[in-house]
Amino acid sequence: MAVEPESLQWSLPVPSVQELAIQGLQTVPPRYVRDDTDIIITAPSNPSLLVPLIDMTKLVNPDSHEQEIQRLHSACREWGLFQIINHGVSDESLSNMKQQVQGFFDLPLQEKKRWAQKPGSLEGYGQAFVTSEEQKLEWNDMIFLRSIHPLQNRNLDFWPENPPEFRKALETYSEEMNRVAVSIVRFIAMGLGLEAQEYSETYRGGMCDMRINCYPPCPEPERVVGLCPHMDISGITLLLECGDMPGLQVLKDGHWVVVEPINGALVANLGHAMQIMSNGIYKAPDHRAMANKSKQRLSIATFCYPNSSADIGPAEKLIKPGSPPLFKTLKCEEYFHHFYNRKLEVSFIDSLKI
Numbered sequence: 001m002a003v004e005p006e007s008l009q010w011s012l013p014v015p016s017v018q019e020l021a022i023q024g025l026q027t028v029p030p031r032y033v034r035d036d037t038d039i040i041i042t043a044p045s046n047p048s049l050l051v052p053l054i055d056m057t058k059l060v061n062p063d064s065h066e067q068e069i070q071r072l073h074s075a076c077r078e079w080g081l082f083q084i085i086n087h088g089v090s091d092e093s094l095s096n097m098k099q100q101v102q103g104f105f106d107l108p109l110q111e112k113k114r115w116a117q118k119p120g121s122l123e124g125y126g127q128a129f130v131t132s133e134e135q136k137l138e139w140n141d142m143i144f145l146r147s148i149h150p151l152q153n154r155n156l157d158f159w160p161e162n163p164p165e166f167r168k169a170l171e172t173y174s175e176e177m178n179r180v181a182v183s184i185v186r187f188i189a190m191g192l193g194l195e196a197q198e199y200s201e202t203y204r205g206g207m208c209d210m211r212i213n214c215y216p217p218c219p220e221p222e223r224v225v226g227l228c229p230h231m232d233i234s235g236i237t238l239l240l241e242c243g244d245m246p247g248l249q250v251l252k253d254g255h256w257v258v259v260e261p262i263n264g265a266l267v268a269n270l271g272h273a274m275q276i277m278s279n280g281i282y283k284a285p286d287h288r289a290m291a292n293k294s295k296q297r298l299s300i301a302t303f304c305y306p307n308s309s310a311d312i313g314p315a316e317k318l319i320k321p322g323s324p325p326l327f328k329t330l331k332c333e334e335y336f337h338h339f340y341n342r343k344l345e346v347s348f349i350d351s352l353k354i
């Protein structure tokens, strides 16, 4: 009998999808073929919906501030996902990060494996959440790094040293993502009528995890899934698309909507920690990534959390008569413990409901 991981902090080793893709297969191996009975996977798509676009300069400018806050509030309530432009991170920094990631996935397999996941740890190069030999696989390779921010908490064992500038780029990028998280959370808190400064401060020095995704071209993209439908557990996730090939989709009113890459923008989506803080006013959206036939797609997801001393629970100001707390309040550490030690089939957010 196969030995199976005891908690989700361990993933079984599986073949590299990039290596499969370069073999020039005409059909995908059975372990990647999804049956289409899954209701979420087969929800229809809606090509006419456009995800909201939030302009950070309009949030700051006194003339447009009120209106843009309202647009942000609606985006959070109705979508839980939006694109941010004019976020203050330089093009140079974004393109440097993309270049390093591209450089890593261009390396030979043996070299990439120097930073492979190890038994007992989810971090590193490989695939996440493979807990049984029978489990269907996703059409992606990835690097998962926990606590890339604040810098003192990182575990460099899994940080690639090739390309040589990778670590430096990641370090700078993580600081910048934390900065964007602090400022966007401030405006989100305003939209909820909260003490904006107080909430955004909990994200200062906040924790960030990172998942770098590589979706190689696939001979039969309609039979596989790049990344299964899921919700993030972050407060807010900031995703950088490395090219112009669409792949990310968000579930909106029962329809899958394609998130079209915008050069220089960051895609933001809310996670469970924000759903909890807003006491359910906002919801973490289901999202997924699809493979395509022609071109490899790379994306960099930074999962931003409050700092480790903050509690994760409904904001006090949102609790009033007729509006009781819907979720438990947990210490950050308890929150992660709970997530990684549950059964994969148990809904994380449901387990935190009161």
Ligand code: OGA
Binding pocket: 211, 213, 227, 232, 239, 247, 248, 287, 288, 289, 299, 300, 301
């Ligand atoms: C994720 C994620 C989407 C993408 O890594 O959590 O949702 O487009 N990624 O890669």
Ligand code: NI
Binding pocket: 230, 231, 232, 237, 287, 301
């Ligand atoms: Ni996600």
